[in-house]
Amino acid sequence: MATRRRGGLIGRSNVGKSSSAQENTRKHNIIPTNIDEANAGDSDDQTLLTSGKNNANPDTSTVPSFERSEPKSLNSVGPQSDHVSDEKADHLAEVNISSRRGNYLLTVGLPRSGKTVLQSFMTYYMGVAGKLDAQLDNKEKGKAGTINHEAQRIQTLWLDSWKKGEFPESTSVGENEIRELRLTVTNNENSGQKFNLSFLEISGENFLSVVPDRNQIPKLFDRLKSFLTNKNIKINIIFLLKSDEENEQVSCDALFTNFIQFVNNELNIDVRKKLNLILVLPDTKSIFGEDKWAQAKKNKRLYEKIMKSYVYEKFPATYMIYNNWKKNNRAIMAFNIGDIENEKLKNQNFEDVKSFINLNYRLFTGKNLSPRFKWFKKLLGSQ
Numbered sequence: 001m002a003t004r005r006r007g008g009l010i011g012r013s014n015v016g017k018s019s020s021a022q023e024n025t026r027k028h029n030i031i032p033t034n035i036d037e038a039n040a041g042d043s044d045d046q047t048l049l050t051s052g053k054n055n056a057n058p059d060t061s062t063v064p065s066f067e068r069s070e071p072k073s074l075n076s077v078g079p080q081s082d083h084v085s086d087e088k089a090d091h092l093a094e095v096n097i098s099s100r101r102g103n104y105l106l107t108v109g110l111p112r113s114g115k116t117v118l119q120s121f122m123t124y125y126m127g128v129a130g131k132l133d134a135q136l137d138n139k140e141k142g143k144a145g146t147i148n149h150e151a152q153r154i155q156t157l158w159l160d161s162w163k164k165g166e167f168p169e170s171t172s173v174g175e176n177e178i179r180e181l182r183l184t185v186t187n188n189e190n191s192g193q194k195f196n197l198s199f200l201e202i203s204g205e206n207f208l209s210v211v212p213d214r215n216q217i218p219k220l221f222d223r224l225k226s227f228l229t230n231k232n233i234k235i236n237i238i239f240l241l242k243s244d245e246e247n248e249q250v251s252c253d254a255l256f257t258n259f260i261q262f263v264n265n266e267l268n269i270d271v272r273k274k275l276n277l278i279l280v281l282p283d284t285k286s287i288f289g290e291d292k293w294a295q296a297k298k299n300k301r302l303y304e305k306i307m308k309s310y311v312y313e314k315f316p317a318t319y320m321i322y323n324n325w326k327k328n329n330r331a332i333m334a335f336n337i338g339d340i341e342n343e344k345l346k347n348q349n350f351e352d353v354k355s356f357i358n359l360n361y362r363l364f365t366g367k368n369l370s371p372r373f374k375w376f377k378k379l380l381g382s383q
């Protein structure tokens, strides 16, 4: 793995708690104002600041992820092996990205921040546990269309693992790689709601302490740009907040700031105009404690207040990115999956994954995922 340490440095030291963003935020009293005004949103999900207007912007993006210190599995193209990557595994090399269509989640976060858990638990919920059906779309069009075998293996791994209540093993994405997993989702309660939902994942390695440029990550640079400038693609950027980031060499703030700068300045894309932003805070039950969390789940105002205050205090630069995003195109949400005992997931809890999927659907389409004739059932009092 190359150890490139270049200019444009935004490391922990200058983006951490002492950041001027935080000072500015305090000075302008942004937090209290926002918490009070927050969320005129009408959602019945516990998501913040998403009004559900149909203003998702067709465009692109990508998902950083890197598992430097995690075990590799499958035929992963890990940091050590990416420069000798197996050409057969590079499915996107044979894809014309500019003709792609769909709705993409670009997941960005430090190692072990929850990218795999989020994507895999969504896939599991949609494929197995929920009222949705998710089919892998991994064959390119045409008779000779190539098949994305890696996507197939990953989906199988994810489904098998959660079925047994186990966390899926990590499948690393190399520094110069981008991984795509496409799903076609149908609402079993409303077949009119059939949509594409896809994951893009890139290594976050490049964005940890520097803003990379094209020379450093040529393949990734070109592919990311192709996704992000594709008018037929809608993208939600998902920033995974890592509550125990103190143990990491760099902060979430550095990673997210560098990433936004990269898209804006290096790729030359006005990220705020084109993309939606969702901050995800995993495992809030542990962060806030069981009692307070139970309270917050029943009280939308409290939920908003503690979530926003937490992000503001702990990730000030990230909070500023969120705060400067268009109101209708952003959200903060919690992501819990259930109780973990002895490394296993007991008592799966699908509330958050369900809300998260609804939120994404709403940002993409402006509509809610709902059973057909819900209004009619309501009228009859059956809901």
Ligand SMILES: Nc1nc2c(ncn2[C@@H]2O[C@H](COP(=O)(O)OP(=O)(O)O)[C@@H](O)[C@H]2O)c(=O)[nH]1
Pocket: 065, 066, 067, 109, 110, 111, 112, 113, 114, 115, 116, 117, 118, 167, 170, 340, 343, 344
């Ligand atoms: N108890 C337990 N927790 C895990 C395991 N794997 C992942 N986790 C939890 O899930 C978090 C996120 O892991 P993951 O989604 O793989 O992170 P990623 O590197 O961002 O893809 C970790 O920080 C752990 O808290 C596991 O095998 N056992």
Ligand SMILES: [Mg+2]
Pocket: 065, 066, 067, 115, 116, 117, 170, 171
């Ligand atoms: Mg992962």
